[in-house]
Amino acid sequence: MSLTGALSSAISALSAQSQSLSMISDNIANSDTTGYKTTSAMFDALVTASSNTTSYASGGVTVSGRSNITQQGLLAATSNATDVAIQGSGFFVVTSAATGGITSYTRNGAFTINNAGYLENNGSYLEGWRTDADGNVVGSESASNLSAINTQIASTSGSATTKTTIAANLPSDAATGDTYTSSMTVYDSLGAANTMQVTWTKTGTNAWSASFANPTSSSDTTTATGTASGTIDITFNSDGSLASTSPDPATVSITGWTDGAADSTVTMALGTVGGTDGLTQYASGETTPDVNVTSIDSDGLSYGKLSSISIGKNGVVDATYSNGETIAIYKIAVATFADPNGLAAASDGLYSATVASGNAALQASGENGAGTVYGSELESSTTDTSSQFSSMISAQQAYSAASQVISTVNKMYDTLISAMR
Numbered sequence: 072m073s074l075t076g077a078l079s080s081a082i083s084a085l086s087a088q089s090q091s092l093s094m095i096s097d098n099i100a101n102s103d104t105t106g107y108k109t110t111s112a113m114f115d116a117l118v119t120a121s122s123n124t125t126s127y128a129s130g131g132v133t134v135s136g137r138s139n140i141t142q143q144g145l146l147a148a149t150s151n152a153t154d155v156a157i158q159g160s161g162f163f164v165v166t167s168a169a170t171g172g173i174t175s176y177t178r179n180g181a182f183t184i185n186n187a188g189y190l191e192n193n194g195s196y197l198e199g200w201r202t203d204a205d206g207n208v209v210g211s212e213s214a215s216n217l218s219a220i221n222t223q224i225a226s227t228s229g230s231a232t233t234k235t236t237i238a239a240n241l242p243s244d245a246a247t248g249d250t251y252t253s254s255m256t257v258y259d260s261l262g263a264a265n266t267m268q269v270t271w272t273k274t275g276t277n278a279w280s281a282s283f284a285n286p287t288s289s290s291d292t293t294t295a296t297g298t299a300s301g302t303i304d305i306t307f308n309s310d311g312s313l314a315s316t317s318p319d320p321a322t323v324s325i326t327g328w329t330d331g332a333a334d335s336t337v338t339m340a341l342g343t344v345g346g347t348d349g350l351t352q353y354a355s356g357e358t359t360p361d362v363n364v365t366s367i368d369s370d371g372l373s374y375g376k377l378s379s380i381s382i383g384k385n386g387v388v389d390a391t392y393s394n395g396e397t398i399a400i401y402k403i404a405v406a407t408f409a410d411p412n413g414l415a416a417a418s419d420g421l422y423s424a425t426v427a428s429g430n431a432a433l434q435a436s437g438e439n440g441a442g443t444v445y446g447s448e449l450e451s452s453t454t455d456t457s458s459q460f461s462s463m464i465s466a467q468q469a470y471s472a473a474s475q476v477i478s479t480v481n482k483m484y485d486t487l488i489s490a491m492r
Contacts, residue, residue: 074487076119076129078480083131084473087114090134091466098454099463106144106156106178106420107452110136112462140411140422144178144450152381153190155180155197156450159442161405161434162422165195169219172196176406176431178450179420184380188223190388193419196220199388199401206387206399212435220388220401222380228392229262231333232371236340236349239367242360243311243352245273251362255369257286257325259332262374262394264289265296267325271362277314277352279305281339283323297328303339307352313342337369372396382446386436405441406431 091112101107117130146156157163162176169189182190182197190197196219200208210216235255245251251271258264265286272280281303285295301323306314321339328334342349355361375394382388386403408414413427424431434441 073127073129074480074483077476080129080131081473081476081480083117083133084476085470087132087134088466088470088473090136092463092470094136095459095463095466098459099456102452102454102456104420104452105181106450107454108138108140108142108178109453110138113137138412138414138416139453140414142453144453146445146448147451148448150447151183152379152447153182153184154447154449155182155382155386155403156445156448157405157442158445160411161407161441164198164217164404164406164431164433165192165421166198166219167195169196169221175417175421175423176414177420177422180449184222188221190220190222195419195421197403199386199403202387202399202402204398206402208402208435212404212433214431214433217404217433220403222388222390222400223377225390225398225400226377227374228372228394228396228398229260229374230258230370230372231260231335232257232337232369233335234338234340235367235369237367238342238349238365240351240353240355240363240365241271241273241279242355242362244354245360247273247275249273249360253362253364253367255367256289257335257337257369258371258373259297259328259330259335261330261332262372263296263330263332264373266292267299274304277307277309279352281305286325296330297325300324300326303341305341305350308345311351311353312345312347313350315344316341382444384443384445386444402435403444404433405436405444406433407441408432
């Protein structure tokens with residue numbers, strides 16, 4: 072009967088518009104939620120098989136929610152160095168525990184460092200790949216190599232001196248057998264600073280040697296902290312430029328560090344053969360000639376404690392130490408999917424993979440179609456309150472109209488029943 076069909080259709084409209092309003096309400100409620108993606112109501116007509124050209128049986132309407140997961144939200148700068156956002160495709164990989172746990176995916180990059188040193192957001196731990204100090208991933212960029220980012224994995228820093236660059240003039244007007252001294256700083260593998268004296272001896276025409284005293288503590292120069300070995304023979308050309316060093320490369324070895332540090336080998340960069348960018352031999356022009364040291368630069372760093380963590384562009388997690396050193400410790404992974412809109416949504420902005428979405432493909436920031444990761448930024452909600460209000464008014468009007476259909480059907484039933492009395 073047509074009246075029954077009309078009533079059924081109107082009831083389906085009430086149900087559909089109620090669900091639509093629920094989606095609109097959720098969108099408005101999350102207008103300030105980081106990384107939130109709106110849900111749109113998608114209406115589909117229901118048509119009965121009995122409808123034909125001479126009679127009509129109403130079917131009604133059904134509604135389903137479409138998650139707009141791929142919609143990009145605006146990136147907003149923040150003052151938190153561990154906030155992170157993705158511009159483009161992809162999701163952060165998170166787990167429900169620091170080791171193991173359930174793997175989920177999110178666009179909410181409001182991570183903070185918890186008391187155990189992990190980057191965490193509402194109980195979800197951010198995953199990444201361990202890197203060397205230059206930001207290169209150690210091992211493969213695979214799921215099996217992922218781990219929760221622990222900022223305390225390198226809580227201190229300190230590195231041994233491996234190269235010292237010297238620029239100095241050895242006086243050509245010195246007499247054979249004359250000796251001069253200078254000093255250089257050497258760090259051991261534990262970050263302890265030591266002073267080592269270099270003795271320059273003129274051994275003949277255009278010929279010198281450099282020998283190295285045992286290193287001593289920078290705070291106590293009376294006690295040796297290791298044993299140095301190695302003598303370098305140096306020759307110059309007649310124009311004062313460097314001719315050769317022996318051995319080549321010139322090195323000095325230090326063994327037996329008293330603090331238990333590993334043995335050191337320091338390469339002495341004394342200049343380019345035939346050039347004047349390092350050691351030279353020119354006349355001093357002084358009554359008492361002396362070595363004129365322009366610069367002595369050594370690598371290596373003193374002991375330092377972790378002072379801050381920050382995330383830079385491309386998702387590299389940097390650790391900065393009290394000695395001024397900044398090194399990369401992790402690279403954030405970006406997960407992409409064949410159909411991101413097929414992901415299953417959960418609370419706290421989390422998503423899980425489904426058959427519809429396909430399995431996650433892990434990429435580094437900006438590679439193979441993955442979005443670019445930016446530090447100190449967060450992705451805003453995609454809710455546009457103006458359009459949501461417009462949709463809300465439309466849902467309200469449709470709901471009111473459907474309720475009027477029910478009222479009309481009720482009156483027509485009353486008319487029919489009255490006619491039968």
